[in-house]
Amino acid sequence: MSLQPVDDFVPPYPERHLTRPTLVQAIRLFRRSMLDVWMKGHFSEDLFQTKILKRRVFVCNSPDTVRQAFVEQAEIMERKTPQMRYALEPLLGDGLFISEGEMWRRRRRAVAPVTHASRMHELAPVMTEVAAEWAARWQALPEGTDIDALEEMAQMTAEVICRTLFGRALGSAAAETVVHAFSTYQARIGQTALGAMLNLPDWLPRLQSFSTRREARRIHAVLDKLIATVLEAPPDAGEASLVRAMTALQSMEPWALRNEAATLFMAGHETTANTLAWAWYLLSQSPAAAARLAAEAQTVLAGRTATLADVDALPYARAVIEETLRLYPPVPMLGREALRDTTLRDRFVPQGSLVLVVPWLLHRNPKLWDMPDHFRPERFLESAPPRYGYVPFSIGPRVCTGQQFGMVETVICLATLAQGTALRLRPGHVVRPVSRLTLRPGDGLPMTVHPA
Numbered sequence: 001m002s003l004q005p006v007d008d009f010v011p012p013y014p015e016r017h018l019t020r021p022t023l024v025q026a027i028r029l030f031r032r033s034m035l036d037v038w039m040k041g042h043f044s045e046d047l048f049q050t051k052i053l054k055r056r057v058f059v060c061n062s063p064d065t066v067r068q069a070f071v072e073q074a075e076i077m078e079r080k081t082p083q084m085r086y087a088l089e090p091l092l093g094d095g096l097f098i099s100e101g102e103m104w105r106r107r108r109r110a111v112a113p114v115t116h117a118s119r120m121h122e123l124a125p126v127m128t129e130v131a132a133e134w135a136a137r138w139q140a141l142p143e144g145t146d147i148d149a150l151e152e153m154a155q156m157t158a159e160v161i162c163r164t165l166f167g168r169a170l171g172s173a174a175a176e177t178v179v180h181a182f183s184t185y186q187a188r189i190g191q192t193a194l195g196a197m198l199n200l201p202d203w204l205p206r207l208q209s210f211s212t213r214r215e216a217r218r219i220h221a222v223l224d225k226l227i228a229t230v231l232e233a234p235p236d237a238g239e240a241s242l243v244r245a246m247t248a249l250q251s252m253e254p255w256a257l258r259n260e261a262a263t264l265f266m267a268g269h270e271t272t273a274n275t276l277a278w279a280w281y282l283l284s285q286s287p288a289a290a291a292r293l294a295a296e297a298q299t300v301l302a303g304r305t306a307t308l309a310d311v312d313a314l315p316y317a318r319a320v321i322e323e324t325l326r327l328y329p330p331v332p333m334l335g336r337e338a339l340r341d342t343t344l345r346d347r348f349v350p351q352g353s354l355v356l357v358v359p360w361l362l363h364r365n366p367k368l369w370d371m372p373d374h375f376r377p378e379r380f381l382e383s384a385p386p387r388y389g390y391v392p393f394s395i396g397p398r399v400c401t402g403q404q405f406g407m408v409e410t411v412i413c414l415a416t417l418a419q420g421t422a423l424r425l426r427p428g429h430v431v432r433p434v435s436r437l438t439l440r441p442g443d444g445l446p447m448t449v450h451p452a
């Protein structure tokens, strides 16, 4: 298959090293952003191995090794990395995202169904409502108004997840407080996570995480109050609430419910915000793609706000989102700690090794993708992505439970907004992809608003 670039636009990526960085350099690079450590050759290697101090690290970068590690050996690989666990345990406790074993199985049964595809008809109206509010606000702005597209998308997706978690009125009132509390927490966890990754003594990250725990307690207090209010209110037949839906499936202790509410907020907020922000950036650099998207949205929607029923009729909007998730996967590294000795292909993997699937590498592996660094949404219209070679939502039993939610939300919001508005990058601004926990276009995305 030969892909002719429509816009010939290669979006930015960090320098790919030609020689191996020293350990000290690698740590410095990793601290800045986990995207910055990779060598050019890593992108096309199927399986490679490195060592961080005493810990062995295996990177699966081909469909067969991804399948082996995350599907066939899912049980051995069910534990998240110490980095993830240290970073998120104070906030999520035994929440689904970081739990394992019987606890994970039990919680998965309570959490997965509430955002299942079959419930989208209840949840999508909230997405449509929020998209309509944003479209109206943007259209009222004078042409050329400065906005921070990352911040805008973060606020919009916070409204969606808070209104679906806690119900419309309560969620809307709480969105700002919840976002603020979570972002303060995230700003604190970088150091702790790195210590655990490097296998430093247990007490060191714990000491560092003192202030992290204080932040987590603040978030817990906010969530506990919201959840209590949701559960006290009489059930409103027209009102979708994920919190209420979870309690209907399983009897859960208040702290368990809070841990899962925190998990859903954390997993479902920044991921969708970053996807939409990256999509706006990519479109701003690709006039042909932006024009095709606007034309599709105008034809299908004819001035309306997109609903769930429109999603199948918006294939180009979907392709833009899929291509954005390929180039800038919000979770660019999926890490596991091997629970037992095992093998990957013919390599011995000792217990305790870190086993990584790195969508950042896999999604740009030149053996799997034609013109891997180009932005070309059409590729998703022309053929299906390689099985086990495209994993923005992970794969195997721990696959994202919010995949449908995230896809429907981003397509509804993007199509609705792109119908009337085009965003341009503020002249002179240089976008640099950075990833600590999630992959973001730096700390902000200054853009200006224009009619589509």
Ligand code: HEM
Pocket: 096, 097, 098, 108, 111, 115, 263, 264, 267, 268, 269, 271, 272, 275, 325, 329, 330, 331, 333, 334, 335, 391, 392, 393, 394, 397, 398, 399, 400, 401, 402, 403, 405, 406, 407
């Ligand atoms: C574009 C949007 C999204 C992306 C790219 C994304 C990506 C991911 C990835 C990669 C994982 C697995 C992490 C790992 O294996 O280490 C994951 C897990 C998870 N996601 Fe998402 N996600 C998105 C949206 C959502 C939404 C909207 C929700 C909920 C409303 C959600 C809920 C979850 C949960 C609960 C898990 C943990 C599943 C488990 O461990 O069993 N995600 N997500």
